[in-house]
Amino acid sequence: xxxxxxxxxRRRARAVSLLVATEAKLAWRLPTGLIFGLALxxxxxxxxxxxxxxxxxxxxxGGISFFxxxxxxxxxxxxxxxxxxxxxxxxxxxxxxxxxxRMWTTPVAPSFLLAAQLTLNLALAASGIGxxxxxxxxxxxxxxxxxxxxxxxxxxxxxxxxxxLGLCVAAVASSTQVATxxxxxxxxxxxxxxxxxxxxxxxxxxLVNQISExxxxxxxxxxxxxxxxxxxxxxxxLGVLAGYTxxxxxxxxxxxxxxxxxxxxxHGGAARVVTSALTAPGAFIxxxxxxxxxxxGSPSADEITQQLRAGVPSRYEVLPGRKMKRSLLGDEPAxxxxxxxxxxxxxxxxxxxxxxxxxxxTSLQVKPGGDPVYSRIGVARAVGRTLQRALS
Amino acid sequence: xxxxxxxxAGAPPVITVEHLRKAYGATxxxxxxxxxxxxxxxxGVLGRNGAGKTTTVECxxxxxxxxxxxxxxxxxxxxxxxxxxxxxxxxQLQQGALPPKLRVGEAVQLYASFxxxxxxxxxxxxxxxxxxxxxSYWRVLSGGQKQxxxxxxxxxxxxxxxxxDELTTGLDPEARRETWDLIEGVRDxxxxxxxxxxxxxxxxxxCDQVALIDQGKLIALGKPTQLAAQAATAKRVRLRAPGxxxxxxxxxxxxxxxxxxxxxxxxxxxxxxxxxxxVLALDRxxxxxxxxxxxxxxxxxxxxxxxxxxxxSSAGAEAxxxxxxxxxx
Numbered sequence: 001x002x003x004x005x006x007x008x009x010r011r012r013a014r015a016v017s018l019l020v021a022t023e024a025k026l027a028w029r030l031p032t033g034l035i036f037g038l039a040l041x042x043x044x045x046x047x048x049x050x051x052x053x054x055x056x057x058x059x060x061x062g063g064i065s066f067f068x069x070x071x072x073x074x075x076x077x078x079x080x081x082x083x084x085x086x087x088x089x090x091x092x093x094x095x096x097x098x099x100x101x102r103m104w105t106t107p108v109a110p111s112f113l114l115a116a117q118l119t120l121n122l123a124l125a126a127s128g129i130g131x132x133x134x135x136x137x138x139x140x141x142x143x144x145x146x147x148x149x150x151x152x153x154x155x156x157x158x159x160x161x162x163x164x165l166g167l168c169v170a171a172v173a174s175s176t177q178v179a180t181x182x183x184x185x186x187x188x189x190x191x192x193x194x195x196x197x198x199x200x201x202x203x204x205x206x207l208v209n210q211i212s213e214x215x216x217x218x219x220x221x222x223x224x225x226x227x228x229x230x231x232x233x234x235x236x237x238l239g240v241l242a243g244y245t246x247x248x249x250x251x252x253x254x255x256x257x258x259x260x261x262x263x264x265x266x267h268g269g270a271a272r273v274v275t276s277a278l279t280a281p282g283a284f285i286x287x288x289x290x291x292x293x294x295x296x297g298s299p300s301a302d303e304i305t306q307q308l309r310a311g312v313p314s315r316y317e318v319l320p321g322r323k324m325k326r327s328l329l330g331d332e333p334a335x336x337x338x339x340x341x342x343x344x345x346x347x348x349x350x351x352x353x354x355x356x357x358x359x360x361x362t363s364l365q366v367k368p369g370g371d372p373v374y375s376r377i378g379v380a381r382a383v384g385r386t387l388q389r390a391l392s
Numbered sequence: 393x394x395x396x397x398x399x400x401a402g403a404p405p406v407i408t409v410e411h412l413r414k415a416y417g418a419t420x421x422x423x424x425x426x427x428x429x430x431x432x433x434x435x436g437v438l439g440r441n442g443a444g445k446t447t448t449v450e451c452x453x454x455x456x457x458x459x460x461x462x463x464x465x466x467x468x469x470x471x472x473x474x475x476x477x478x479x480x481x482x483x484q485l486q487q488g489a490l491p492p493k494l495r496v497g498e499a500v501q502l503y504a505s506f507x508x509x510x511x512x513x514x515x516x517x518x519x520x521x522x523x524x525x526x527x528s529y530w531r532v533l534s535g536g537q538k539q540x541x542x543x544x545x546x547x548x549x550x551x552x553x554x555x556x557d558e559l560t561t562g563l564d565p566e567a568r569r570e571t572w573d574l575i576e577g578v579r580d581x582x583x584x585x586x587x588x589x590x591x592x593x594x595x596x597x598x599c600d601q602v603a604l605i606d607q608g609k610l611i612a613l614g615k616p617t618q619l620a621a622q623a624a625t626a627k628r629v630r631l632r633a634p635g636x637x638x639x640x641x642x643x644x645x646x647x648x649x650x651x652x653x654x655x656x657x658x659x660x661x662x663x664x665x666x667x668x669x670x671v672l673a674l675d676r677x678x679x680x681x682x683x684x685x686x687x688x689x690x691x692x693x694x695x696x697x698x699x700x701x702x703x704x705s706s707a708g709a710e711a712x713x714x715x716x717x718x719x720x721x
Contacts, residue, residue, distance in 0.1 A: 019502065106549070
């Protein structure tokens, strides 16, 4: 080996370790992934672990406790948040901001940045899984997977399938907001089939089970659940996970854009159909979570804007005359009847106020957007309260 | 020192661009552009917004693949020898942000780790007036500070060539002048610079050579002063309006081709020793010529003259007229 290649390799190793360290620092400073990927599952673990009734073995759960049945779900919650939300949001943001372009102009290819992000999120996933198993077993009597080999294989394939899917999202999303929109549209249903909302065994419908087995999160749940029971995961479940890993990884490689020399084709017909289909659930949830504040008289849009600016926390940005586009993606000019409020640094959590004037009073419809569920309990609630207090 | 500006005249060029062509779909962004840049030069790529400047330097930097033509930088092919080239070529992009919560010092340290022979980060930050901002997040920096950090990142690898795209756009006049001094300093340290700009004064002040690009075509190439002279088709003299009688006198002169009102002044266009002719003619009519100034041609006039000439000739070509005159000296 020549000295030049040795120096070259040393530099690469140093660049990669510095990149990972930098990405870790950035994740700590903007800890969305940390909070939802680690803190939320940890909180659920503590809550469910502390309820004695849930730790008693039940015949309906195959002789194990609800708490033990929920352990694979918590592990999958960690993986789903990190792979479908944290990773694509970061990478799409880097593309949008031009960070990938800038990396291209250095001797280190932007693929190193992708590798660093992947490494960081995989490390977070590993700590999340360790947290669930360690704290669960240590503090709440969780029975660890009896088939350790089957568990390890299931974890590897689940990580493969979900992170490959996340990379597909990162590959096609042109901005953080689009990435989050698509990521959430995938997250909610996949979380359902991982049993996040309730264990699917209580439904007992064969159709739901068939759908579940065909989806990455359902198959992952089946595989992990089996390994907890001491059985080797079924070939079907492992096959489904391996298949998704290969297909999504190939698609991500095929579609990934570094924002250098990309033919700037805007979303064509097929892509638009897919985007609408993916964003439809979010739009529906947004609509369902809209609430109305009735106020007497007819305050002007300017007045409402001023009240909002004075009343909501300063991290929220009040944008009169704009509305949310398709509930999830970006915003658009809309005229004086609409006021949009964007929250936080990314502006992802958002709410829209629609002023509807009627006889005898005005109703202000407050619609949460971005991630409508968290927006409803965050920015939309702050907006609603401010309006109620200031104008009623 | 302008006279020492091209120390490598005669030496082999650092950058050669030959018959470069790049289209996005049906839109031709760059069409048959050729030029070369000598070592130690500040080479300006000028043109209006959307003229094809950025595409040209993106092809030089290896961010885009030319549809046709050849680009060589330091003897390397930008796409094929990407890694080796980027060890020796620093690029400051028009759109290229950093993560909002990355600190200045961290960014410089990180980018330094990408290069074999990085510059001393502390000295570079000091030189760019950013040493006090070392601990600041990217997102709280002012426009000028972000620009300077971008320049720092382009220079951190001690490049032999630096491409700087629109680096003073959006800066206040003082920050612009400081940036100019900085670029001259960088050039004096032996770095060849390709400067993309749409500011004529910037090109005139800094550049040894400029390429004028309009609608994707190279319409002129040369020293800024040469281009200004090339466009000097008519002389212009500006003076305080001498009243209606005075204007009649001036219009009647054979040397004068046009008289135009500009605020309290008039601008007289014509040929010959125009200042003397005007002053004498007004004196003969018992009028006083006040505030007489000969207007010098600068690069901006040259730019306007050359681009409008290119438009006329292309219009002529469409109408079946004579083909456009060959570009450049």
